[in-house]
Amino acid sequence: MSFYDVLAIIGGFTLVFYLLKLAWGCWCGFRQFVLSELWQVDLRTYGQWADQYGRKTQIIQVDFKDGQSIYPAIAEELQGLEIGILVNNVGMSYSDHFAYFLEIPDAEQFPLYDYSDQKITQVINCNMLSVSQMTRLVLPGMVERGTGLIINISSEVGVRPQPLLSLYSATKIFVTYFSQCLHAEYKSKGIIVQCVAPFMVSTNMTRNMTVNCIVKSAPEFAREALNTVGHSSYTSGCLSHALQNTVLSILLPDWFRMSPFLIRKLRNIATASKYDERVCKEKLGEKEE
The missing domain is CATH 1.20.5 (Single alpha-helices involved in coiled-coils or other helix-helix interfaces)
Structure with a gap:
């Protein structure tokens, strides 16, 4: 050659x-x-x-998955505004079923040699960085005025370690600890920081699950959760979710939740669920043809 x-x-x-x-x-x-x-x-x-x-509304178009680069633009848009309430409700998951950490969709969704938008980074930017950065932008004005309310949405999945949802669970316990620490630091300055840790709520992230006695609709959950503001700095948001938390803490102690036996069972359930979903889609496709 x-x-x-x-x-x-x-x-x-x-x-x-x-x-x-x-x-x-x-x-x-x-x-x-x-x-x-x-x-x-x-x-x-x-x-x-x-x-x-x-x-009157003012809308700022950003993608919280983009990370640090979006916050200077947000800060500029917020200049001159007296923000009394901040709700950190941005969040995302990386899978709609139980999955091992190495099964997280990652670089395979992106071009060769481009690792800037990996799914892991997106989840951390969206679930953790957004909470701390938005709080940093708004909190100084609240402290100056001596009043304010910050509501951070966590999850009951983050209350205790949750195998097969490892990254999502870890990001949500960050929100819980961050909120509790902030409340302790700034409650003497007139600032209320509340952490809301719900179970299942019917939203886009949960594929708009059917509402029942366990799964709350988003408007209903929001109404019940707002009733707890000023009464509790940490809440499940509604009575049914608080009861679920109590029952599951008794029926699923930490040693059992972390056991290889339960992890295998949950993984098998997730695999069977994915298979049933694929079969249903194939059957629907055949009917349409």
Whole structure:
């Protein structure tokens, strides 16, 4: 093989690499366009909400998965506003079923040599960084005025270690500890910091689960949770979720929850559930044909 053949091979690989990067850039641009169009629909919805209740809204379009880079823009938009209530409700999961840590969807969803948006980083940015950074932006004004309310949404999944939801569980216990520490630090300055740790609520993240005596609808849960403000710095949000927490703490002690036996059982249930879902989709596809 001559020197020019080697150069040709290297040039070919280089061309393919840059073509892949170009294709990925086009896809990102298309995705951003679609998200912007969907965002315009949300803007109209918020506008209707503001008109209905006679309130003025100011909307800042950011993606909390992007990490540190978004907060200077948020800080600029918040200048001059007296924010009395902050609700840190941003959150995401990485799987809709029980999964081992190494099964988290990660670099395989992204182009070669591009690891800037890995799923693990997105979950940490969304579930942990957003809470601390938004609090840092808003808290100084509350302290200056001597009053304020911060509500941080955690999860009962983070109350105790939860295998097969390891990363999500860990991010939620961060929210719990962060909230409790902040409340202790700033309650003497007139600031209330409340941590809400619910069980299952019917939202997009839980695939809009059917509402029942265990699963709450989002509006119903919000109403009940707000009734606890000023009475408790840590709450399950509603009576049914508090009862679930008590029952599960008795029926599933830590030693059993962490046991290899229960982990295998939960993993088998998740695998069977994924199989049933795939079969149902295939049958629906056959009927449509």
